[in-house]
Amino acid sequence: MTLTFEMSTPLVDHGHAIREWSLACVRPYARIADTQHGPPDNWREVLDSCPVAISRHDRRDVEPVPDFTDGRWIKELHVVESLTYGDIWISDVQGQGIGHLVVNLTGTPEQIQRWYRPIVDEGGQTAFALTEPHFGSDTSMVATTATRDGDTWVLNGTKMYCSIGAHAQYVVVFANVDKSLGASGIKAFGVAKGTPGFIVAKANEDKLGIRSWQTSELLFADCKCNASSLDVR
Numbered sequence: 001m002t003l004t005f006e007m008s009t010p011l012v013d014h015g016h017a018i019r020e021w022s023l024a025c026v027r028p029y030a031r032i033a034d035t036q037h038g039p040p041d042n043w044r045e046v047l048d049s050c051p052v053a054i055s056r057h058d059r060r061d062v063e064p065v066p067d068f069t070d071g072r073w074i075k076e077l078h079v080v081e082s083l084t085y086g087d088i089w090i091s092d093v094q095g096q097g098i099g100h101l102v103v104n105l106t107g108t109p110e111q112i113q114r115w116y117r118p119i120v121d122e123g124g125q126t127a128f129a130l131t132e133p134h135f136g137s138d139t140s141m142v143a144t145t146a147t148r149d150g151d152t153w154v155l156n157g158t159k160m161y162c163s164i165g166a167h168a169q170y171v172v173v174f175a176n177v178d179k180s181l182g183a184s185g186i187k188a189f190g191v192a193k194g195t196p197g198f199i200v201a202k203a204n205e206d207k208l209g210i211r212s213w214q215t216s217e218l219l220f221a222d223c224k225c226n227a228s229s230l231d232v233r
């Protein structure tokens with residue numbers, strides 16, 4: 001059997017068309033997006049001008065990116081690389097976030113039905129809250145706690161740098177259920193926007209770089225969530 005690491009010609013061509021468009025139509029807004037810490041106000045028009053299919057969280061009436069023989073993840077990687085070739089701000093407004101992908105990878109069939117399917121079928125954005133003020137790379141340091149109280153889990157802690165954190169329909173929050181278990185005590189919990197105790201402390205953090213990509217600081221203060229909808233394993 002011969003292994004090849006080449007992408008198929010149709011995928012390469014699709015990516016090339018996106019990349020050329022990104023260079024011509026996205027890059028001119030790079031400075032303004034960096035200066036105003038967010039995408040240009042006309043981002044929808046810019047997305048509308050793309051000559052080939054790209055997925056959109058804000059529009060369900062556009063053609064999805066076609067399937068290629070390369071498989072889903074190679075396609076997604078190549079499309080995102082090509083989209084952001086001009087500048088990264090475009091990915092912030094085009095993508096759906098990654099919270100629902102965590103549910104799809106690790107959730108039970110019921111959790112996938114409740115948290116993943118509606119985002120894929122109807123659109124919307126989801127967030128992923130792992131990073132905290134005292135750690136980034138070392139994900140074993142999660143200090144946010146989840147305490148069982150009858151039919152609920154009660155979350156307490158602070159998360160930083162959450163992409164789409166202020167706007168997402170829900171956030172997948174990583175919290176520790178039992179610190180004596182170390183890293184294996186860390187579980188993921190789906191928390192819907194508007195849940196009491198889920199507070200957007202800072203909608204758009206002031207970063208040193210990648211400033212056009214909006215990230216949020218989120219607080220969980222005795223945030224109660226129904227046990228049946230949580231604990232994505």
Ligand SMILES: Cc1cc2nc3c(=O)[nH]c(=O)nc-3n(C[C@H](O)[C@H](O)[C@H](O)COP(=O)(O)OP(=O)(O)OC[C@H]3O[C@@H](n4cnc5c(N)ncnc54)[C@H](O)[C@@H]3O)c2cc1C
Binds near residue numbers: 128161215
């Ligand atoms: C635009 C943006 C969006 C983000 N979105 C999200 C999000 O949606 N959800 C979320 O939870 N977080 C998010 N983050 C946070 C991101 O995951 C962290 O910034 C990342 O994990 C790195 O953590 P840190 O910034 O604390 O850097 P550190 O962990 O302090 O790392 C600093 C440097 O040290 C290196 N380093 C760290 N540990 C080691 C080691 N053991 N050995 C060798 N080198 C090491 C790193 O590679 C890096 O170069 C986002 C960040 C940015 C900038």
